[in-house]
Amino acid sequence: MTTPEPARFQPDEILRRFKTLVPHLRTDTLKRVVDVVQAMITGQTVNLSALCAHLPGTSSHDAKKRRAERALRDEQLTEEVFLSLLLPLLPTGKLLLSLDRTTRERGDAPLNLLVLGVIVNDYTLPLVWTALPHDGNSSTDHRLDLVKRLLKALPARRWKGLVADREFIGGAWFAFLREQGIKRAIRIRKNAVVDGLRIDEWFCDVQEGEVRCLFERAEVYGERMQVVATRSPVGDLVVIATDFRVQDTLKLYRKRWSIECTFASLKTRGFDLERTGVTQPARLERLFGFVILAWVACFRIGVWLAEQRPINVKKHGRKAVRLIRYGAESLTNALRWRLDGLKALLYVLMSPFPALGAA
Numbered sequence: 001m002t003t004p005e006p007a008r009f010q011p012d013e014i015l016r017r018f019k020t021l022v023p024h025l026r027t028d029t030l031k032r033v034v035d036v037v038q039a040m041i042t043g044q045t046v047n048l049s050a051l052c053a054h055l056p057g058t059s060s061h062d063a064k065k066r067r068a069e070r071a072l073r074d075e076q077l078t079e080e081v082f083l084s085l086l087l088p089l090l091p092t093g094k095l096l097l098s099l100d101r102t103t104r105e106r107g108d109a110p111l112n113l114l115v116l117g118v119i120v121n122d123y124t125l126p127l128v129w130t131a132l133p134h135d136g137n138s139s140t141d142h143r144l145d146l147v148k149r150l151l152k153a154l155p156a157r158r159w160k161g162l163v164a165d166r167e168f169i170g171g172a173w174f175a176f177l178r179e180q181g182i183k184r185a186i187r188i189r190k191n192a193v194v195d196g197l198r199i200d201e202w203f204c205d206v207q208e209g210e211v212r213c214l215f216e217r218a219e220v221y222g223e224r225m226q227v228v229a230t231r232s233p234v235g236d237l238v239v240i241a242t243d244f245r246v247q248d249t250l251k252l253y254r255k256r257w258s259i260e261c262t263f264a265s266l267k268t269r270g271f272d273l274e275r276t277g278v279t280q281p282a283r284l285e286r287l288f289g290f291v292i293l294a295w296v297a298c299f300r301i302g303v304w305l306a307e308q309r310p311i312n313v314k315k316h317g318r319k320a321v322r323l324i325r326y327g328a329e330s331l332t333n334a335l336r337w338r339l340d341g342l343k344a345l346l347y348v349l350m351s352p353f354p355a356l357g358a359a
Helices: 011-021 027-043 047-053 061-075 079-089 140-153 171-179 248-253 258-267 281-308 323-336 339-349
Strands: 095-104 111-120 123-131 158-164 182-190 211-213 219-220 223-231 237-242
Touching: 011 079, 011 219, 011 339, 027 061, 027 281, 027 323, 047 123, 061 281, 079 123, 079 140, 079 281, 095 258, 111 140, 111 219, 111 258, 111 281, 123 140, 123 237, 123 248, 123 281, 140 171, 158 248, 171 182, 171 223, 182 248, 211 248, 223 248, 237 248, 258 281, 281 323, 281 339
Parallel strands: 095 158, 158 182
Antiparallel strands: 095 111, 111 123, 182 237, 211 223, 219 223, 223 237
């Protein structure tokens, strides 16, 4: 019995397509991007030592590791480059955005990334991110800066709104979003004071599954907003300050969980982001850009495959396989063994996600 040879990967097609999106980028830099992203897909890891076995070429392990390290140090790979590669994938129409942090302790140098992205198919596709220089919550300045950076590439007229958890509150922050024309659906803390009374006093008797709102818009952190409350199945009081209609607010806010699904699929369920030894902020942001390119490739293929062959739903109601894993298995197989099937997948990878609600 003969063992099939792995497909010899030819990156020319990807290089040509990427070059049309970032024509100013040097070819050698772009080649490193393709090589590292391919290695992350097939290796499902961000650890540089583990990646070496998946980088193309016959050079030594140490030489391959130096090549990966050079990619993380390459100052050509700016936020604008990653946005140029990600924005063409966005679906048409208005987009709901989500903001959150992903963290992991590593000795004295925490991995603490503030991430803003677009909600697509129950995941959040990260578009801009900042490595915070400390552990714990982000500051108002960090949030303002992140949103301003994205607005340069994705104007507010494309935003349906922003959903965020209790960390992302404050008068200056709420006012800034209103001034930018961005609708808000942001959870507030139960000890927040609204019109002279604490939130947990306003809604102390709300029952599980019940939805209530204040009769009129109230002042929340200096902003006139609607306040909507419910109680979760585990008994937590969930109160949201919103610019949306009451009947839409909870439906939209539930989509905030999509960013947690993304973070989980970047960590132990996918690319082992926690295993990175990179801690220097600029390099960490660049590494996150690489892993997002690998992640979104698996995601895009997973969405396409689910359209062709829907994922089975098990008896407990959950899908048999997650979209990211579904795409990763097919893409890895094509990169390793089925070069003839790679062209069709490349076409999908360069196509936008289906319009929301169309898939």
